[in-house]
Amino acid sequence: MRSRTSDDDPLAAALAPPPDESPEATAIRIAREEEALRISQAIDESIRLERQANKRNKVVRVLLLGQSESGKSTTLRQFQRIYTPTAFREERIHWRIIIQMNVIRSIRTILVALSSYYRQTSRARATTFSGARWDSRSHVTSIRTERRTKGKGRADNLSDLDYDEDERTGDAVTAPLWADVYSEQDAREDAVLDEIAQRLEPLHRIEAMLKGLLVPPSEEEPADLGTGPAGLATALGHAKEIFVRPGRWRSGGAGARPASSIGPEAADEAQRVLFECRFDLMRLWASMRVREILALRRIRPEEESGFFLNDLDRVTGYNYVPSDDDVLKARLKTIGVSEHKFEMEAGDQRGTQWRIVDVGGSRFQRPTWVPFFDNVDAIIFLAPISAFDQVLTEDPTVNRLEDSVLLWKGICQNKLLANVDFVLFLNKCDILQRKLESGVRLARYVKSYDDRSNDIETVSKYFRGKFSAIQSTYSPAPRKFYGYCTSITEKTATAGILASVRDIVLRQNLRSVRLA
Ligand SMILES: Nc1nc2c(ncn2[C@@H]2O[C@H](COP(=O)(O)OP(=O)(O)OP(=O)(O)O)[C@@H](O)[C@H]2O)c(=O)[nH]1
Numbered sequence: 001m002r003s004r005t006s007d008d009d010p011l012a013a014a015l016a017p018p019p020d021e022s023p024e025a026t027a028i029r030i031a032r033e034e035e036a037l038r039i040s041q042a043i044d045e046s047i048r049l050e051r052q053a054n055k056r057n058k059v060v061r062v063l064l065l066g067q068s069e070s071g072k073s074t075t076l077r078q079f080q081r082i083y084t085p086t087a088f089r090e091e092r093i094h095w096r097i098i099i100q101m102n103v104i105r106s107i108r109t110i111l112v113a114l115s116s117y118y119r120q121t122s123r124a125r126a127t128t129f130s131g132a133r134w135d136s137r138s139h140v141t142s143i144r145t146e147r148r149t150k151g152k153g154r155a156d157n158l159s160d161l162d163y164d165e166d167e168r169t170g171d172a173v174t175a176p177l178w179a180d181v182y183s184e185q186d187a188r189e190d191a192v193l194d195e196i197a198q199r200l201e202p203l204h205r206i207e208a209m210l211k212g213l214l215v216p217p218s219e220e221e222p223a224d225l226g227t228g229p230a231g232l233a234t235a236l237g238h239a240k241e242i243f244v245r246p247g248r249w250r251s252g253g254a255g256a257r258p259a260s261s262i263g264p265e266a267a268d269e270a271q272r273v274l275f276e277c278r279f280d281l282m283r284l285w286a287s288m289r290v291r292e293i294l295a296l297r298r299i300r301p302e303e304e305s306g307f308f309l310n311d312l313d314r315v316t317g318y319n320y321v322p323s324d325d326d327v328l329k330a331r332l333k334t335i336g337v338s339e340h341k342f343e344m345e346a347g348d349q350r351g352t353q354w355r356i357v358d359v360g361g362s363r364f365q366r367p368t369w370v371p372f373f374d375n376v377d378a379i380i381f382l383a384p385i386s387a388f389d390q391v392l393t394e395d396p397t398v399n400r401l402e403d404s405v406l407l408w409k410g411i412c413q414n415k416l417l418a419n420v421d422f423v424l425f426l427n428k429c430d431i432l433q434r435k436l437e438s439g440v441r442l443a444r445y446v447k448s449y450d451d452r453s454n455d456i457e458t459v460s461k462y463f464r465g466k467f468s469a470i471q472s473t474y475s476p477a478p479r480k481f482y483g484y485c486t487s488i489t490e491k492t493a494t495a496g497i498l499a500s501v502r503d504i505v506l507r508q509n510l511r512s513v514r515l516a
């Protein structure tokens, strides 16, 4: 077979000038060709500019990462409060049902603590205490420093922060678990607490009802199912656990029940019962005897997520509508992944689309993060540094700070994220400050902290240094360190920090456009 040459190229033959072309015809043809070229180049240029503009206006993707209860969803809510305030306000009323559940959870913590105190101390109330029925199910509180994990869960590969082995594994029990002296006064107060617990019985029914609506069967607390790619949860085998459908709880609940049976009446009924119980709720939380027993058992409900007992007067009001602050304080665990869109309303970047991806942070949820590493401009990583004396809810053998450090290290060294900017929030500094001021010493939990001063400035500076060093040691390529000490539930300070984060992320985004 003969190979083709340019001589018999049909296209070249068709475009070739006619063999008998006159000089005038040649001039006209050349002028037309030049005009066609000019137009073609103009079209190319406009396509290039349009592509660039699209990139500049491209969606900025931010991923929120961190362990469970680190404050990811709260950060997202802060973004919503600032950038889509109308929608945020309209949604506030739907948070009431979550706050009701949060209140009941704190009350449960107290009644279980009383019941188990009476049982363990063999007091007269032990067999009859009316709060005992709250004790029937397993109750995990992450607020107690775990003392029962001896020999388990040692982190063998952590050297960046030097934990006290005894503190981590629970060998260092020093405080007595209960007082030895039982006065008549104690007995009288216990009798009063028993009566209160009796009158709080209706809360038990309300808790069961709300739990049916808001808590996935294998969970202990209300949870929101993310709206990420369908199938992810199924792939991970969590499909059966997921009970609260995306967004549906906001219209009164969801789950396996027909929507008609779970309307806003559930929230109204719960509010009515809370209203009727409000004085007993307040008396319970104000009782010095309760405080004493909680202290003996080292339980601090006020450090638990979604703590509203100091606001009982307000949140149990018959016509209670959650405030902005209440929505930020409420606790709703995330299961799965959800993506939220925002549009910048003001400034140079007006119209820029933002996608913020919020993920569930518990250990079981972490495999769902990886598919989102592929297409992300920045990561906001939250490390709740107040949790240095707490353990993970999902694995009480693991210290929370240790988990955050390991997670940060893993994210820093992840090659998929080598070109992504990180912003670190050392979060819950308000709780950290209160904890340090109440006399809890960081050096008891982190040996390498040594004899440094136990104040918030020194402690947060120390953590900043540690996290920054991990980033520079483990990042595959150099990246700038952006670290903030945050109390993400606070509105004013957080607004300033989020504005800085926005600028960092946008600068990075522009840089990537120029490089493209
Ligand atoms: N006091 C205080 N509370 C905070 C702060 N940040 C978050 N919280 C509270 O901590 C709880 C947990 O926060 P979330 O935002 O739900 O945590 P998360 O990281 O989304 O947790 P998962 O969904 O389980 O992964 C909520 O009740 C928040 O109000 C903070 O800086 N200070």
Ligand SMILES: [Mg+2]
Pocket (backbone or CB within 6 Å): 072, 073, 074, 332, 333, 334, 358, 359, 360, 361
């Ligand atoms: Mg969350």
